[in-house]
Amino acid sequence: MDLRESITSQTDVALTLTKHVLQTEAKDSNLVFSPLSIHVVLSLIAAGAKGPTLDQLLSFLKSKSNDQLSSFSSELVSVVFADGSPAGGPRLSFANGVWLDQSLPLKPSFKQVVDNVYKAASKLVDFQNKETNGLIKEVLPPGSVDASTRLIFANALYFKGAWNEAFDASKTKDHDFHLINGSSVKVPFMTSKKKQTVSAYDGFKVLGLPYKQGNDKRRFSMCFFLPDAKDGLPALVEKVSSESGFLERHLPHQPVEVGEFRIPRFKISFGLKASEVLKRLGLVLPFSGGGGLTEMVDSPQGRDLYVSNIFHKSFIEVNEEGTEAAAATSAVIALRSLRIPQTIDFVADHPFLFLIRENATGVVLFIGHDYVLDDDPIPGIEKEVRGLIKEVFFQERLILQPDLYLRFHMNKEKLSVVASCISFFRFLRRPLQIKVGGFKISELKTSFRL
Template sequence: MNPKTRKQKCLPSSLSKKMDRKNKKKRKLSKSQEIIVASPTLTEIEVPRAIDVRKAMEKQNDVALFLAGKVISAVAKNSNFVFSTASINAVLTMAASTSGYDDLNAVFREIACVVLADGSKNGGPKIAVVNGVWMDQSLSLSPSSKDLLMNFFKANFFQVDFRSKAEQVRMEVNEWASNRSNGLINNLLPPGSVRKKDTDWIYGNALYFKGAWECKFDKSMTKDKDFHLLNGTSVSVPFMRSYEKQYITAYNGFKVLRLPYRAGRDDTNREFSMYFYLPNKKDGLGNLLERMTSTRGFLDNHIPSYKVEVGKFRIPKFKIEFGFEASKVFDDLELEVLLYQKVSIEIDEKGTKAFTFNAYVGSYLDAAPKPKKIDFVADHPFFFLIREDQTGTVLFAGQIFNPSKSS
């Protein structure tokens, strides 16, 4: 059979969510009465008051790119990297919630209800969110604060003895993270991170995402090809291929690919996609990242809005894991806490699986003209992210320098 006759396995058009509706108004977010954070279903969710999440997330997305740039320059320069700004935001919001930050809680409520709702029962992405709070037994918590943590954030709440059993608590938190991630996230908190003298709280957030491509790749078309490294050598890795039209736009010096995920039958408020940012030059990712992190509104201003015919089209399969102490990277932001994150992500012909866990340990306190055909061959370092397009919420972001390595 001629390979060009092989098709990506696409959903029926009734389920396809096309971005061609560029000039149409954004759909309104749902409104409701009940908050469900740990894997809610879409039919159970309503939102008590309207918040301009889109406006809030525009700023959050700029912050997300800024933080990505910080992490890359500090601990992941010229190496594979992935992290979750959504998970960091969740754990910091939970830590600040008992201090009366109502606006933060309102934004979290809307994101939890719309973005982080589980859509797997209706054929959409599987999303699970689990929160945990460990508080020293010597401290007291007001009934309203405890109610906020347990009923609003749906957090597992534990009172523990940090003073005499700090190491035991550290191991319990790591076990909790491992159990919640089906063994994907292990040894999140390193030895010595939980100190008996000054640890009063640990806030944990686990976020799981599993999405199937709207148009799955034909596994028989996956072939090993060279991926070019910065040192001038190359490695042979499996590349997924397709001859179907794709959401691609060429800009000055780089291209952007959007791969939509399959949406649920009743999922009218959300559109998840994975984005690939590919510099034209094989060693151009550093300059592209500098441009992305320094340009306000970069993400919203560089979204492929229509499908184009493709010439050569290849993206590598990869599976990577990355963990770091975020508080050291962001020390100039004066967090005054210890913040750890570990993320695992895998993409293949079917879709994407990603898992992140955060632990906060603290004290009490310009597009080109539309081409007829376009190549997109991701055979050199590129940046990627997973985003919910209606609100603009970035769930995961990272970069690939060598897809043959897992870290």
């Protein structure tokens, strides 16, 4: 399987996750997450697994072997995740961190994968010490780290880019955004009279908005999948996830004249207990503990390791100046769209699907949908994601931009996207007690019930 096939598989898994979360946890609410971040964490877990647990992980990730996963991840880390901001492109940073109990050394083979493939920095800690509970301050739900914790894997994905063609903020006006329940709310819409990359299909339209590109070959863009029907998002997500390669075959490539053109300005915060979603999709063995994670630590205690939780948190802001880098490059197999008229309307005034992708490879970094536009996202999620970025990027020294955390901010000139993914490993012989803390409904307050 080459890189393109691996990316197609990764996209298929991402759309499966999106469909499931939309139909369950995020029904009638907003969603944004990084399937790539979750994919990398699961791949790292697979590198330390064997037997039926490994087989189940490979099957879920649509991969044939750990070598294939490692090859894919190595390409991502070295090529896709390289920071393009010095060359004039989007700022993109990705980092992995491993926190390991001081009593359990990593197996040399697993450490080699951690160090060389995933470029993850590892740190020995004492999980028996109560002070360790502040290891990743303000990031984890209370009670997530206790004396039974033996390993924590964390990664953070940061993206910040400017639109190739910025919107004129003076032309942003409030219009109705129609909700699934038939009501509507007033939200700010951005507009432009310039040509847009749009394709029309049976029942939906697709818009591609490019980011300013750098001097490398990567081309980032944000794509909007807009159903014709105001309540058509669930059916559209079902269609997009129905067959492998559907996404690639329905991306727009030709700029056309637009008639009425409006897309909303929005912010979304999202927190997901990914472990629960994965278990409902059939990935259960890594979480059940059956001696399947024995390839991680060089100790007989490795027989008792299992994954207790995987937490995922994301934040996205889209405004007049900020959005991604898009489809000015060659396309893979493109499905012929319906005949494009002289002008085409694209008015995203009802729930839609969006994603951020790198077009040269086809990697999907972020995916989400907008059900209820709310300019006041969950403040706790953004704070926690910032905390993880500070912890992983700063304390572990995984990247060479020491100003990254300080320069991460939300304003009216950029689009900023951040995702974090954290997984925990505990001993099977200790009772599993999960306190969701910040994931309680009373604390989420808006937008999401996870």
